[in-house]
Amino acid sequence: MSEREIDVAIIGGGPAGMAAAVAAREANGRVVVIDEGLAPGGQIWRDKLGVAARGQAAQWKSRLLASGAELFASTSVVDVRRRENGFSVIAERSGEPLTFQARAIVLATGARERFLPFPGWTLPNVVGVGGAQALLKSGLNVQGKRIVIAGAGPLLLPVAASLSSAGADLVLVAEQTPWSSLAAYSLSLWRTPMMIAQAVRLRASFARTRYASGTWVTRANGDGSVRSVTVTNGRKTREIQCDLLCVAFGLVGNTELARLLGCQTRSGAVIVDDEQATSIWGVFCAGEPTGIGGVDLSLVEGTIAGAVAMGRGVSPALRRRRERMRSYAARLESAFALRPEVSALATPDTIVCRCEDVRMADLERSWSSRQAKLYTRAGMGACQGRICGAALECLMGWRPDSVRPPIQPARLSTMLDAGRASQSPSGAT
Amino acid sequence: MSASIELVVNGRTVTALEGSTVATALINASELGFRASPQDDVRAPLCGMGICYECRVTIDGLAHQRACMTRVRAGMNVVTAVLK
Amino acid sequence: MNRRQRSDAIVVGAGIVGAACAAALIDDGWRVTIVDRAFASAGTTSVGMGHVVVMDDSPEQLALTAYSERLWRDLAPELDVRSEHDPCGTLWVAEDAAQLDAVRTKHSVYADAGVVSEMLDEHGLREAEPNLHHGLVGALRVPGDSVVYPPGVTMRLLAQAQARGASLREGVEVCEVLPNAVRCDGETLHAEVIVNATGASAAELTPGLPIVPRKGHLAITDRYPGFCRHQLVELGYLTSAHVMTTESVAFNLQPRRTGQMLIGSSRELVGWDPSINHAVLGRMLGRATEFVPRICDLSIIRCWTGFRPATPDKLPLIGPWDPTPGLWIAAGHEGLGITMSLGTARLLADQIAGRATEIDASPFMPTRVIDATVEEHS
Numbered sequence: 036m037s038e039r040e041i042d043v044a045i046i047g048g049g050p051a052g053m054a055a056a057v058a059a060r061e062a063n064g065r066v067v068v069i070d071e072g073l074a075p076g077g078q079i080w081r082d083k084l085g086v087a088a089r090g091q092a093a094q095w096k097s098r099l100l101a102s103g104a105e106l107f108a109s110t111s112v113v114d115v116r117r118r119e120n121g122f123s124v125i126a127e128r129s130g131e132p133l134t135f136q137a138r139a140i141v142l143a144t145g146a147r148e149r150f151l152p153f154p155g156w157t158l159p160n161v162v163g164v165g166g167a168q169a170l171l172k173s174g175l176n177v178q179g180k181r182i183v184i185a186g187a188g189p190l191l192l193p194v195a196a197s198l199s200s201a202g203a204d205l206v207l208v209a210e211q212t213p214w215s216s217l218a219a220y221s222l223s224l225w226r227t228p229m230m231i232a233q234a235v236r237l238r239a240s241f242a243r244t245r246y247a248s249g250t251w252v253t254r255a256n257g258d259g260s261v262r263s264v265t266v267t268n269g270r271k272t273r274e275i276q277c278d279l280l281c282v283a284f285g286l287v288g289n290t291e292l293a294r295l296l297g298c299q300t301r302s303g304a305v306i307v308d309d310e311q312a313t314s315i316w317g318v319f320c321a322g323e324p325t326g327i328g329g330v331d332l333s334l335v336e337g338t339i340a341g342a343v344a345m346g347r348g349v350s351p352a353l354r355r356r357r358e359r360m361r362s363y364a365a366r367l368e369s370a371f372a373l374r375p376e377v378s379a380l381a382t383p384d385t386i387v388c389r390c391e392d393v394r395m396a397d398l399e400r401s402w403s404s405r406q407a408k409l410y411t412r413a414g415m416g417a418c419q420g421r422i423c424g425a426a427l428e429c430l431m432g433w434r435p436d437s438v439r440p441p442i443q444p445a446r447l448s449t450m451l452d453a454g455r456a457s458q459s460p461s462g463a464t
Numbered sequence: 465m466s467a468s469i470e471l472v473v474n475g476r477t478v479t480a481l482e483g484s485t486v487a488t489a490l491i492n493a494s495e496l497g498f499r500a501s502p503q504d505d506v507r508a509p510l511c512g513m514g515i516c517y518e519c520r521v522t523i524d525g526l527a528h529q530r531a532c533m534t535r536v537r538a539g540m541n542v543v544t545a546v547l548k
Numbered sequence: 549m550n551r552r553q554r555s556d557a558i559v560v561g562a563g564i565v566g567a568a569c570a571a572a573l574i575d576d577g578w579r580v581t582i583v584d585r586a587f588a589s590a591g592t593t594s595v596g597m598g599h600v601v602v603m604d605d606s607p608e609q610l611a612l613t614a615y616s617e618r619l620w621r622d623l624a625p626e627l628d629v630r631s632e633h634d635p636c637g638t639l640w641v642a643e644d645a646a647q648l649d650a651v652r653t654k655h656s657v658y659a660d661a662g663v664v665s666e667m668l669d670e671h672g673l674r675e676a677e678p679n680l681h682h683g684l685v686g687a688l689r690v691p692g693d694s695v696v697y698p699p700g701v702t703m704r705l706l707a708q709a710q711a712r713g714a715s716l717r718e719g720v721e722v723c724e725v726l727p728n729a730v731r732c733d734g735e736t737l738h739a740e741v742i743v744n745a746t747g748a749s750a751a752e753l754t755p756g757l758p759i760v761p762r763k764g765h766l767a768i769t770d771r772y773p774g775f776c777r778h779q780l781v782e783l784g785y786l787t788s789a790h791v792m793t794t795e796s797v798a799f800n801l802q803p804r805r806t807g808q809m810l811i812g813s814s815r816e817l818v819g820w821d822p823s824i825n826h827a828v829l830g831r832m833l834g835r836a837t838e839f840v841p842r843i844c845d846l847s848i849i850r851c852w853t854g855f856r857p858a859t860p861d862k863l864p865l866i867g868p869w870d871p872t873p874g875l876w877i878a879a880g881h882e883g884l885g886i887t888m889s890l891g892t893a894r895l896l897a898d899q900i901a902g903r904a905t906e907i908d909a910s911p912f913m914p915t916r917v918i919d920a921t922v923e924e925h926s
Binding site: 080114116130296403405406407410416419439440443444445446447448450451452453454455456 | 587589590594635642699703706767769770811824826827828829830831833834836837843845846847848849851852
């Protein structure tokens with residue numbers, strides 16, 4: 036076991052975490068960045084195999100490397116405990132325990148996709164939208180594969196463009212949002228012309244693919260893997276052959292660690308003040324867990340959080356930038372709101388909790404996530420209710436259950452080690 | 465251009481690009497059965513980012529490793545649900 | 549006495565003890581209402597191990613657990629898939645020669661009580677459980693012990709009771725027990741029989757009950773089918789359960805039907821603080837690694853705590869509560885609530901009906917507590 040005394044432990048190495056690290060280092064703090072992924076960048080700036088990073092991603096990665104922050108990749112945080120003078124961060128890397136003693140924590144844990152159950156969604160080759168992007172960047176060969184992209188949100192376009200560039204036969208992009216909402220959203224982008232240009236460029240890159248709004252997938256068909264999908268726009272239904280279905284419905288902040296620490300949340304987002312401070316002294320939060328808002332907002336929030344965690348102030352310019360980014364985020368959320376049909380796709384036989392094979396029919400009796408857990412085992416699997424919890428919140432309105440350590444499955448020896456740390460003089464329990 | 469390495473999947477040799485993940489190596493090699501669910505339904509990666517735990521396979525004897533979070537390594541031994 | 553005219557009984561607490569009592573009272577012709585302030589199994593029933601086990605910390609405990617286990621064997625064929633009943637048996641594991649002697653004694657004590665068990669030597673133990681540490685010298689195998697999923701069994705018992713006319717009212721809190729009545733928020737329910745089966749918080753409803761919460765930790769692993777086949781318990785478990793005052797851990801490992809391993813156990817008296825005590829959890833896990841070294845490599849998915857309803861003499865309270873007409877107690881089972889639920893229900897129903905009980909119920913009389921208090925003050 037190794038212990039490190041540091042000023043700021045930044046949990047998450049995506050844009051928010053990287054910005055926080057750079058800012059905290061500018062104030063000469065002893066800083067670590069703990070990230071589950073193979074390399075920093077989070078999801079949006081994930082390294083593409085064999086391709087050098089470019090643009091903003093490249094800039095921030097060099098800044099991070101130059102900053103002097105110590106980076107721990109492929110490292111999962113298992114628990115964070117409050118101590119007299121700060122926090123103990125219990126983590127695991129390659130099955131080995133790592134412990135950090137930090138005065139302050141910046142939670143930059145990013146977001147995951149929201150999956151809603153529908154018949155056939157558990158078939159192999161049904162993946163997320165961001166998930167498809169992640170797999171593509173980590174080496175997935177999509178050359179010649181017939182792909183349908185579906186769901187909701189601004190991720191559909193850039194992922195479609197990526198897959199198309201990688202040689203996929205992109206058959207359909209089905210956005211569930213009705214045209215009227217999309218049009219209104221596009222009009223609102225006049226304030227951010229850069230984004231309009233981006234969207235136009237993206238669309239042009241797969242110009243031959245049908246982009247259908249107000250359209251959603253009702254089932255995936257196949258045996259052993261997906262062979263076709265059934266799509267509808269509420270009036271007409273058709274079946275489309277495909278090899279890969281990429282489907283997800285927006286993003287959900289990874290707020291588990293914040294909730295474990297007792298931070299207040301509202302509507303699934305961690306509440307932070309003007310300085311990115313949560314309701315728990317010494318815990319800051321930046322980026323998607325405070326509300327889905329995209330890269331640029333994450334960078335600003337991360338910068339603020341890292342500076343304040345080291346006791347530095349925040350410039351008015353930075354605050355104004357955050358406000359601008361937040362208003363863009365708000366427009367995004369309302370534009371891509373989920374239509375009721377996509378929350379009603381599951382039949383009684385459809386699996387809702389994938390880890391434990393709990394079907395929709397099994398959940399009829401239960402009326403809270405805790406009851407569902409006890410009676411059906413939904414949420415008791417390895418993903419600790421992350422996938423089904425987000426779905427059930429949409430489908431049933433159930434608030435997620437309380438969070439306990441370990442917040443990721445951990446090797447028993449790591450938990451043992453963490454227990455010993457609690458007994459040593461430096462660690463108050 | 466990334467180099468090619470070899471790993472063993474369910475007893476057969478599979479080629480993958482160095483730096484790629486076990487998940488993509490398996491999918492590229494048409495090994496689509498990563499994990500068996502409690503009712504023996506065959507599963508493969510969903511989220512691609514370490515959240516869903518559907519991509520769990522046994523790597524070098526250690527069970528329940530997330531394939532999407534693990535880089536391939538020459539000589540790595542992977543066993544999936546197909547073989548269990 | 550045979551089937552009575554239908555009159556009312558109210559069971560307060562829809563955990564496994566309350567559910568079993570409701571089922572037994574329905575059998576006797578009572579019109580039963582089960583009331584729970586949260587939902588069925590929400591209390592200790594949802595957090596324990598679900599080990600159906602014979603234990604001999606005292607002759608009384610042995611009698612009630614052995615009796616209960618016979619009833620579990622009768623019930624087993626009726627249990628559904630959700631109850632996850634697994635007749636895997638228990639291994640009481642001995643670390644040294646002294647413990648092996650204790651195991652021999654246990655073997656004969658069990659035999660006297662009609663409980664089948666067999667001694668395993670080092671070789672036999674290794675064959676039975678390859679993942680156990682090789683330094684262990686032997687064990688007592690109790691094949692009649694089993695494992696269940698308590699919420700599953702509770703739902704099953706309640707469903708059966710409801711099918712026969714019982715009504716279950718969840719989200720209803722009983723504020724006060726009156727003579728032959730319970731006062732809930734906004735209504736008073738009258739009944740000839742009222743059963744306090746509220747477990748660790750039973751003293752809230754019936755002040756004077758010497759039931760206090762005794763906290764325990766548990767951890768569950770991911771699926772490792774075949775890793776262990778029996779519930780494994782160290783002999784020191786009895787000492788840990790017996791000594792009330794100190795914090796203690798004792799090795800207890802349970803294979804579940806799912807292939808997951810449930811790791812226990814710990815005991816502390818710290819009131820109702822549900823937070824994980826990392827030092828205690830660590831010691832509990834550490835103790836497990838001393839018996840099953842390979843457990844170090846397993847993936848832990850979840851940890852949690854729960855409260856056992858503990859009494860000073862380590863025996864439950866089953867019988868009438870004289871100070872309040874109509875009130876009966878079925879609570880205080882410490883770590884044996886699952887096992888003892890069935891025996892408790894029968895002892896209670898027999899007493900209510902005025903029938904002779906199948907085992908001596910006098911050690912479990914709630915009045916023993918009152919007498920003790922009276923003696924203290926006289």
